[in-house]
Amino acid sequence: MPNKPDQLSETLLAEHRPVLFRYALLQLRDNELADDAVQETLLAAWQSAANFAGKAGLRTWLIGILKHKIADHWRRSNREVVTTDFDQIDNQDGEADEEAFFMNNGHWNAGPTTWNDPEAALKQQEFWTIYETCQNNLPPKMAKVFMLRELVGLEAEEVCRETGLSEANYWVTMHRARLRLRECLEIRWFNQSKAKKEKRHA
């Protein structure tokens, strides 16, 4: 067993496994392939531990390796990359849409109504279809930022590093993403089920 720097232990690497898996899964859309890519990444990280500069950026370093493994996979399978590439960021989409949510004085234009029993929605298959639609309806760049934060579970600063977004832009993007998702879920799910119930009671 070769000597490894003590800062990089198997346990430390394993801690990042869930995040790496979710990252890989979003791009590869296949459990087994994602799992393989993560295995290869952890193995490569372990073997080249000496190249690792500092504890702080461990996850960033691991994601860097993972990206290579994912790229290798596409190359091997000779396929066009069809899934989301988090590196390619299209700028300036959805610039003005915040205006639609608020009036000039900053007050809500319409605005959030109360949702009836949101927890119950999580147990219904139809809800997930709606959720997916709403998430897919976000402008591409916004969707990437949102997914890296909420689905993969990266920290805000890691998302910025991944996407090349400034901190200020990150806050604006996430604010808009949440406003949009919220509105979409309200229109397509929560108000719908309310309407259905009212019909039943009528």
Added chain:
Amino acid sequence: MRSCRDITALVSQGLDKKLSFSERLAIKVHVMMCSRCRNFQSQSQFIRKAAQGYSEQLRNRLDKKS
């Protein structure tokens, strides 16, 4: 007095970093009086939960496929 636009921006930031005491206080006072922003607050927390659930869903769905 901060507007609903500003307050929801702060609420959103609060999900991704630790806010200052005065920012947290501003949110607290505002949502006490504003049901729409209160809804936004609970709904963005719900969306976080849904996003994590979606990750699981995706995994299960792909499991069944293979």
